[in-house]
Amino acid sequence: MATRGWEQRAAVGGVFGNWQGIVGPELAEHTKPERFEEGELTVVADSTTWATQLRLLSSNLVRRLNEELGQGTVRRVKVVGPSSGPRRAGAWRVR
Numbered sequence: 001m002a003t004r005g006w007e008q009r010a011a012v013g014g015v016f017g018n019w020q021g022i023v024g025p026e027l028a029e030h031t032k033p034e035r036f037e038e039g040e041l042t043v044v045a046d047s048t049t050w051a052t053q054l055r056l057l058s059s060n061l062v063r064r065l066n067e068e069l070g071q072g073t074v075r076r077v078k079v080v081g082p083s084s085g086p087r088r089a090g091a092w093r094v095r
Helices: 007-017 019-023 025-030 048-056 058-069
Strands: 031-037 040-045 076-080
Touching: 007 019, 007 031, 007 058, 019 025, 019 031, 019 058, 025 031, 025 048, 040 048, 048 058, 048 076, 058 076
Parallel strands: 040 076
Antiparallel strands: 031 040
């Protein structure tokens, strides 16, 4: 795997598979890793409350992930909250 450059990808895949072990059962119940590209891990939260909680913990999460994957592997955690869909235009719209 190392000769083909798959070592890091395999390690990141392990993070996806062991998300609960890394962040704990309560946080894992409300969040999930979605993708990893160029040092940025995108995590989706099922509510704005959990997205905020994860943002507050993001520096600790980066440190914890780098302990698992090797220093400098994860530079940033991007947290995405739930999608509410397109907004309707109406009387309260600011122009």
